[in-house]
Amino acid sequence: xxxxxxxxxxxxxxxxxxxxxxxxxxxxxxxxxxxxxxxxxxxxxxxxxxxxxxxxxxxxxxxxxxxxxxxxxxxxxxxxxxxxxxxxxxxxxxxxxxxxxxxxxxxxxxxxxxxxxxxxxxxxxxxxxxxxxxxxxxxxxxxxxxxxxxxxxxxxxxxxxxxxxxxxxxxxxxxxxxxxxxxxxxxxxxxxxxxxxxxxxxxxxxxxxxxxxxxxxxxxxxxxxxxxxxxxxxxxxxxxxxxxxxxxxxxxxxxxxxxxxxxxxxxxxxxxxxxxxxxxxxxxxxxxxxxxxxxxxxxxxxxxxxxxxxxxxxxxxxxxxxxxx
Amino acid sequence: xxxxxxxxxxxxxxxxxxxxxxxxxxxxxxxxxxxxxxxxxxxxxxxxxxxxxxxxxxxxxxxxxxxxxxxxxxxxxxxxxxxxxxxxxxxxxxxxxxxxxxxxxxxxxxxxxxxxxxxxxxxxxxxxxxxxxxxxxxxxxxxxxxxxxxxxxxxxxxxxxxxxxxxxxxxxxxxxxxxxxxxxxxxxxxxxxxxxxxxxxxxxxxxxxxxxxxxxxxxxxxxxxxxxxxxxxxxxxxxxxxxxxxxxxxxxxxxxxxxxxx
Numbered sequence: 001x002x003x004x005x006x007x008x009x010x011x012x013x014x015x016x017x018x019x020x021x022x023x024x025x026x027x028x029x030x031x032x033x034x035x036x037x038x039x040x041x042x043x044x045x046x047x048x049x050x051x052x053x054x055x056x057x058x059x060x061x062x063x064x065x066x067x068x069x070x071x072x073x074x075x076x077x078x079x080x081x082x083x084x085x086x087x088x089x090x091x092x093x094x095x096x097x098x099x100x101x102x103x104x105x106x107x108x109x110x111x112x113x114x115x116x117x118x119x120x121x122x123x124x125x126x127x128x129x130x131x132x133x134x135x136x137x138x139x140x141x142x143x144x145x146x147x148x149x150x151x152x153x154x155x156x157x158x159x160x161x162x163x164x165x166x167x168x169x170x171x172x173x174x175x176x177x178x179x180x181x182x183x184x185x186x187x188x189x190x191x192x193x194x195x196x197x198x199x200x201x202x203x204x205x206x207x208x209x210x211x212x213x214x215x216x217x218x219x220x221x222x223x224x225x226x227x228x229x230x231x232x233x234x235x236x237x238x239x240x241x242x243x244x245x246x247x248x249x250x251x252x253x254x255x256x257x258x259x260x261x262x263x264x265x266x267x268x269x270x271x272x273x274x275x276x277x278x279x280x281x282x283x284x285x286x287x288x289x290x291x292x293x294x295x296x297x298x299x300x301x302x303x304x305x306x307x308x309x310x311x312x313x314x315x316x317x318x319x320x321x322x323x324x325x
Numbered sequence: 326x327x328x329x330x331x332x333x334x335x336x337x338x339x340x341x342x343x344x345x346x347x348x349x350x351x352x353x354x355x356x357x358x359x360x361x362x363x364x365x366x367x368x369x370x371x372x373x374x375x376x377x378x379x380x381x382x383x384x385x386x387x388x389x390x391x392x393x394x395x396x397x398x399x400x401x402x403x404x405x406x407x408x409x410x411x412x413x414x415x416x417x418x419x420x421x422x423x424x425x426x427x428x429x430x431x432x433x434x435x436x437x438x439x440x441x442x443x444x445x446x447x448x449x450x451x452x453x454x455x456x457x458x459x460x461x462x463x464x465x466x467x468x469x470x471x472x473x474x475x476x477x478x479x480x481x482x483x484x485x486x487x488x489x490x491x492x493x494x495x496x497x498x499x500x501x502x503x504x505x506x507x508x509x510x511x512x513x514x515x516x517x518x519x520x521x522x523x524x525x526x527x528x529x530x531x532x533x534x535x536x537x538x539x540x541x542x543x544x545x546x547x548x549x550x551x552x553x554x555x556x557x558x559x560x561x562x563x564x565x566x567x568x569x570x571x572x573x574x575x576x577x578x579x580x581x582x583x584x585x586x587x
Contacts, residue, residue: 073449157426159461159570176445176454178377183445185454190429190463192456194566208568297483301426301571318571322417323424325385325439325512325584 071175077287086280097280122239157300159209205229244272380558381441385583389511403547410514427571429484431508478503518546
């Protein structure tokens with residue numbers, strides 16, 4: 001277990017306010033008290049980093065209450081274990097994530113015995129959807145019901161967004177943890193997320209597939225990740241749920257089952273696409289170390305049409321018409 | 326004239342040829358890396374040098390520059406292939422999937438990328454990740470482990486090969502083998518075979534302001550002798566790594582001298 005010697009606390013009251021439904025992000029209030037490096041925090045991090053990085057003989061201090069959860073050491077890998085649909089968070093009284101019209105109440109894969117789902121039909125009666133989002137999804141539902149094959153971003157070699165990357169199945173996920181940054185690497189097409197620890201969001205993070213993620217640890221067992229700046233290119237799940245650039249996702253990676261599992265719950269807030277913030281979750285289970293023996297290359301573009309189950313007429317795979325340089 | 330062979334015989338013969346080539350290549354590899362191999366399993370005691378961070382070149386050249394200038398020491402046949410490839414690059418007809426559908430560049434081509442990269446040293450010291458922005462390539466360097474067997478390298482060839490590393494003083498030494506033959510050695514179409522093997526020596530220079538990577542290239546399939554190239558990158562703690570999606574607009578490369586058409 002990695003050990004921190006100081007407490008790092010975020011307080012965030014109201015980070016974003018949407019100005020319209022067209023995806024213009026307006027950041028009105030940032031209350032990140034305590035997230036900046038105070039003297040005690042800086043000292044704690046320096047002590048921690050010194051112990052880890054420079055002295056092979058260093059012994060960890062007695063475990064304090066603010067221990068940092070260890071998602072990464074001893075070559076640990078993780079794999080999605082809850083199926084490729086978001087689950088409802090236990091105890092959540094809200095409507096929860098978009099689920100399957102034909103298999104309500106549980107992840108599609110689980111209902112189908114783990115079989116890979118291609119022809120899933122979204123339950124668009126979920127009240128989280130704004131009318132335009134529901135309309136788009138109904139159109140896609142009709143195509144799928146008529147025998148069409150749905151778009152899945154990673155199957156076409158596009159980058160996974162947040163939270164859709166949580167649903168990448170099969171291949172290993174690896175965490176790298178350093179005092180200032182956490183990397184989450186997905187073996188599937190070598191995708192990379194970066195979480196900058198204990199810093200506020202940038203004033204102008206721009207927009208990208210994985211957005212800008214900042215994070216902190218809580219309670220010795222949880223990594224909290226706050227992501228904005230997500231472009232609106234891909235759906236955020238395999239029911240083709242759309243989103244806008246106003247999407248704001250807060251994930252909580254909770255280490256459980258004696259370090260053999262991670263429950264990842266998240267809140268998705270997008271006033272452009274949703275009528276209310278909603279919650280969802282997935283579960284990861286620990287893979288078999290060491291990862292250095294398992295990090296086989298898995299290059300999506302190597303497969304020609306990506307992972308092979310989407311028709312070309314829907315969305316072309318990423319390509320450059322001429323060499324970039 | 327070759328006698329007629331059944332499909333099974335053809336496959337058997339092909340497998341035998343591949344195995345024989347692999348064994349021969351392995352023997353050459355062993356000879357080539359003997360000075361290093363004895364140290365691979367040595368315990369890594371004492372302080373761990375820190376070369377982690379973000380780096381970005383300020384100079385780009387499509388053609389890899391051997392130390393001492395000139396062309397890589399290609400055999401006559403390989404040089405003919407190289408010239409053909411260079412002509413195809415100029416005509417934009419080269420089947421270069423790294424630039425067209427963004428498969429990994431491989432080593433050493435990725436070393437001349439005009440995009441930044443970052444080195445992440447895992448706290449438990451078991452491995453080092455080198456994460457390149459271009460085509461979001463990840464190289465995992467298993468520290469103080471032996472190179473996978475020749476059979477494994479042949480059975481599972483990768484774009485970026487299989488890498489093992491160790492520290493020699495302040496220098497990270499990375500041996501890489503088990504490449505596929507889908508890549509070029511550089512952006513000018515320099516060819517190689519699956520006998521390619523590289524040894525990189527990476528260290529901080531100029532008081533930590535720069536990172537030096539000297540790569541030695543061994544490929545008896547195309548070269549008459551081993552040769553080296555040197556790359557220098559600036560430490561860039563001021564930048565953040567960005568997403569890279571093929572065909573999309575990416576970061577401004579105007580600060581990198583030599584980049585054309587960007």
